[in-house]
Amino acid sequence: MKMAERAPRYAYEDFVVGSEWSLGSKAVVAEEIIDFASQFDPQPFHLDEAAGKASILGGLAASGWHTVSMFMRMLCDAYLLDSTSQGAPGIDFVKWKHPVLAGDTLTGRTTILDQRLSKSKPSLGFVKMHHDLFNQDGTLVCELEHTAMFSLREPVQA
Amino acid sequence: MSIEQYIGVERELGTHRFTADEIIKFAAKYDPQRFHVDPEAAKNSNFGGLCASGWHTTAIWMRLNVEDMKAELAAAAVRGEEPPQFGPSPGFENLKWLKPVYAGDTIRFTRTLHALRPLKSRPGWSMMQMSSAAYNQNGDKVLAFDSAALIALPG
Numbered sequence: 490m491k492m493a494e495r496a497p498r499y500a501y502e503d504f505v506v507g508s509e510w511s512l513g514s515k516a517v518v519a520e521e522i523i524d525f526a527s528q529f530d531p532q533p534f535h536l537d538e539a540a541g542k543a544s545i546l547g548g549l550a551a552s553g554w555h556t557v558s559m560f561m562r563m564l565c566d567a568y569l570l571d572s573t574s575q576g577a578p579g580i581d582f583v584k585w586k587h588p589v590l591a592g593d594t595l596t597g598r599t600t601i602l603d604q605r606l607s608k609s610k611p612s613l614g615f616v617k618m619h620h621d622l623f624n625q626d627g628t629l630v631c632e633l634e635h636t637a638m639f640s641l642r643e644p645v646q647a
Numbered sequence: 648m649s650i651e652q653y654i655g656v657e658r659e660l661g662t663h664r665f666t667a668d669e670i671i672k673f674a675a676k677y678d679p680q681r682f683h684v685d686p687e688a689a690k691n692s693n694f695g696g697l698c699a700s701g702w703h704t705t706a707i708w709m710r711l712n713v714e715d716m717k718a719e720l721a722a723a724a725v726r727g728e729e730p731p732q733f734g735p736s737p738g739f740e741n742l743k744w745l746k747p748v749y750a751g752d753t754i755r756f757t758r759t760l761h762a763l764r765p766l767k768s769r770p771g772w773s774m775m776q777m778s779s780a781a782y783n784q785n786g787d788k789v790l791a792f793d794s795a796a797l798i799a800l801p802g
Contacts, residue, residue, distance in 0.1 A: 529707070561677050562676070562679075578745075581742075585736065
């Protein structure tokens, strides 16, 4: 497969079991909450401050689908875009634990749970990842797990 | 009319055609991997063509899901019934992006209600257990996941 001009910084070998990867931070802005919700999740508590305050969520709250999209961008910027990522076939679970509100600042962390080589493709490996997202108070707002595919830096010789 | 009649029935939520422009617009903001933002790079990737971020596909499911819920509320009002109240979701599991959604694909989305469980911790509210799916124009399943959401039923 064709790679960028230089080799990506991170490959399968770097995602060592137990290692932790920072996901940086992301400011949650009211305008962006409303913009995402208008396109994809037009429920009152995602569109309107007063409706959000009156709801279980307690304020203008990001759609859960917006939260995972913001997570994806954090993941891309933290390490995925500069890696040998070959995509992911799915997500084991997402738990929306706490409302993500306008004005919040999200931070995140990836923990590597498992690593295994592909049996059919010697150049490929699977990495099982757990991700936690926190708000500025350190409250866990979202957690998810998935297995991603990465090319090896040094393919195993059969 | 009660919600129980929906249990086990795969409900059509509608279709959506994914254009290259909107695939790139979504991905540029939330998932700028080259096979989601660059048609030329996508041709050389494992996917073989520009395809939607998996999160874009699920976001479109959500829009059609919300539109369906709103239609339900409107229909209840027309029948003179007290409408249910839809609440937030605690999450989802077993999400599988089974096939890429390519630029130009028309995707059909569905949702199936499997169970309705009253919550002891929140009187008046129940948890819906659902599974959802999406299919491309060739009938191939491209997306599947299981989810839950709160609902307050009248009465």
